[in-house]
Amino acid sequence: MKYRQLTKEQFLELHQEFAEFLATQQIDAKEWANIKKENPSMAEEELNIFSDVVWEDVLSKTEYLEHISEGHINLFKCQSDLIIRIYIKLKNNNKSFLNTDDFQWFLKNPLNEQFDYFKAEKKYTKERNFELFELIEMGSQISKGGLFNAINQLIG
Incomplete structure (x- = not known):
């Protein structure tokens, strides 16, 4: 299997x-x-x-995956030969991406100093679909890519 x-x-x-x-x-x-x-x-x-x-x-x-936790967001664009990752770190321990109000505040203030951004791409080291499956098993969810594309436009 x-x-x-x-x-x-x-x-x-x-x-x-x-x-x-x-x-x-x-x-x-x-x-x-x-x-x-x-x-x-x-x-x-x-x-x-x-x-x-x-x-x-x-x-x-699957074209996009996202994984949202209390202090981090990982957004993935899954192309045929490589995966692009946007990582967002919340520097304020009093807020949480899992809290609806805090998440809405993030969406309205994405360039606030409380967020660090990291963007990278890499070629798949295993078969593409298996790597995506591993990300899903670790908690990522398939998405339509709206958040990835919005953040990607902001940070270039």
Whole structure:
């Protein structure tokens, strides 16, 4: 397995897609129920294969990631051959990016002296999608890139 198995909630959301995936292997609902009962290791392998297919599809389409914590924001633009990172550090320990009011204040005052910015880019050291997956597993979320692009325009 290349990534990790989808959660139960994710499988429930992708119920129809999973049924279509099984159908491509000539496995109908009755046969799937039998496989789960009679051959749980084969059922587990099918779940793993489907999970990898879904992750690969999602990661291939991912253009931006962001990870927001109390005192830091990491924004990533995920290109085909390199990843661009914008790192924002909050110097004021009395504020938190996780606090809605403080985050709104940051959005209105991004050039305030309470913020340090760092921007860099690097080529992927592993396969692109696997590096993105690792960032997601560490807490990053897929985004549309609005915050990345706004901050990138400010800091050039």
